[in-house]
Amino acid sequence: MTQIADGLARVRARIRAAEEQYGRPEGSVELLAVSKTKPAAAVREALAAGQTAFGENYVQDARDKQEALGPGDARWHFIGPLQSNKTKLVAPHFDWVHSVEREKIARRLSEQRPSNLPPLNVCIQVNVSDESSKSGLQPAAVPTLAHAVADLPNLHLRGLMCIPAPAEDFDAQRAPFRQLRELQEQLVREGLRLDTLSMGMSVDLEAAIAEGSTMVRVGTDIFGARD
Structure with a gap:
């Protein structure tokens, strides 16, 4: 077993243990392997170990990996801050965007999503810890954006994402x-059909799963320290 395969196995075991402990059905929490800054060879190893969902923060870095790997089973999630000048690359080349926080960005993604592809899955990023250094909407502003995004034709609003302040x-x-x-x-009570809570990382995935996470984002515990 490679180091990456071993890391995946350990993280999956943690997820399963938390599912059991907090009464979550087996398989209800998806693992998103955060492969930012890692080479295509590392993603290839993870694919060989059965991992298909990969999170990237940097558009060009992700595109280089996508081109190196070619078509295949990988599903690409953009999880970093997204500027207007990057939507044209993200819209056709990713399956998910977790970091929508402005209607302008959402509209550009919808307009630039190719018609031959399914709607782009998106989450709205929420600044739950009110940190000035973090991206994301204030919670009170989320409903207005959520309803606007849900009406866009080439996007599928799946849920919410957060990166809270560290806590021990x-x-x-x-x-x-x-x-x-x-x-x-x-x-959901307001009529939106949402199924995704993208929350929890290496240090706090058990707490996230206890509170209903459906997708945890883990990098270092799979791929090793950031390059």
Whole structure:
């Protein structure tokens, strides 16, 4: 077993243990392997170990990997801050975007998504910890954007994403994830059909799963330290 395959196995075991501990069905939490800064060879190793979903922060870095790997089973998730001048590359070459926070960006993604592809899956990024250094909408602003995004023809609004401030205490870790879940529940009551909570990373995935995460984003514990 390669180092990457071993890392994947350990993270999957953590996810499964948390599913069991917090009464979540087996397989209800998807692993998104964050491959940013890692070479195409590392993604190829992960693919060989059965991982198909990969998270990228940098558009050109991801495009280089996509071109090196060619067509295949990989599904590409853009998880970094997205500027207007990058939507033209993201719209046709990714399956998901987790970091929508402006209607302008959402409209550009919808307009630039090729008609021969299925709608682009998107999540709205929420700044649950009110950190000035973090991207994402304030929670109060999310419903207006969510309804606008849901009406765009070439996007499929799937749910919400957050990157909370670090916390060591387990209850403190759970609090922002609970806030995101409750916000999503509010949107569902307003008529939106959402199924994704993209929350939890290496240090806090158990807390995220306890609060309803459906997708955890893990990089270092799979691929090793960032290059």
